[in-house]
Amino acid sequence: MPLTRLSLSHFRNITAAELELSPRFNLIVGANGSGKTSLLEAIFYLGRVRSFRTRKLDQLIQGGETHFRLIARLADPDTGERTLGIERGPDGQTLRLGGQPVRQLAELARALPIQLLNPDSHLILEGGPRYRRRFLDWGVFHVEPGFYSAWQRYAKALKQRNAALRTGRSRRDIAAWTPALVQAAEVLHSLRNEYISELLPYVRSNLASLVDLPGLDFRYQPGWPEEAGLAATLDARLDSDLRRGFTQAGPHRADLLPLLDGVPAIERISRGQQKQLVSALLLAQAELMMEKNRQPCLFLIDDLPAELDMGHRQRVLERLLALQSQLYITTTDADAIPSSPGMDARMFHVEQGRLAEIR
């Protein structure tokens, strides 16, 4: 659901800002180092309660200050408007949604599904399997209701098994975790499998309009050899797990690898094609989510001109607008963004952390 208002204080170089947002298209224009990415980072933080730039979250607090505060109004189709507020300081953070304390971060992720396209997005192709798992699980989390609880059960069993491996407990103690681990793993595997088969038609339709890559396919690896089964694999690798002190097989090692003519696509495609492919993947997820949940997502696109050429910018924006996504696009040059007449657009100028709407 879109944000209608956003207020920020002491977030990165933004001392204070109050923004009335467009439900569809928000363009953020400013010179290098002015604070454009910081604004996207703040919106991302509202939904994910983390940054896409750093793990050191205290870095988000403006230098010389002790806290940052973000307050957003969300247009909620069921309840009207809800307020989401996050304040972070030296003693931790408080999160409130609709006047209530937030108990699980998943509540925020559900209320504010956010997709990010930025210069790091190519890590989905170029980085290790964890980037592709994160991509995959974003989608499964949003469209498969049982995923989150299965993931929690799995994470708990994995943590216990790893602790048992590290502290040199008996094989019997370690094996005691196998049934819970395998049961949750199988649920995750089947939900991921189902999600991938639903997603692929959307990926193909986006590829057809964005990038010409006949022969592109995907290989899903669940994180263990399927023919052997997870229980037998854990058993067979127990000595090796004991030596290393952690569990080497399971859904936490899954991968979804794009292949071109049988080899990893990253080996064969240009940088521009990588960006088009990543855009197609993110769009496909948003389309499937819209189809299944009737819920549009927010798209944060950092430095759109650096990501795509003019023709592809136009096509990606058209598809996103057709999806009723709320867009936040940054650029140093407003002329580099295709204009879409009739769009309910707002443009903001940023200079040294000060944000002002351009009318």
Ligand SMILES: Nc1ncnc2c1ncn2[C@@H]1O[C@H](COP(=O)(O)OP(=O)(O)OP(=O)(O)O)[C@@H](O)[C@H]1O
């Ligand atoms: N905690 C902080 N306190 C104050 N200023 C900060 C903090 N963290 C980063 N900055 C500054 O905020 C400024 C804005 O950075 P940001 O990455 O948002 O700029 P940008 O407009 O996206 O730039 P570019 O176009 O170069 O990507 C930078 O000058 C940076 O040094």
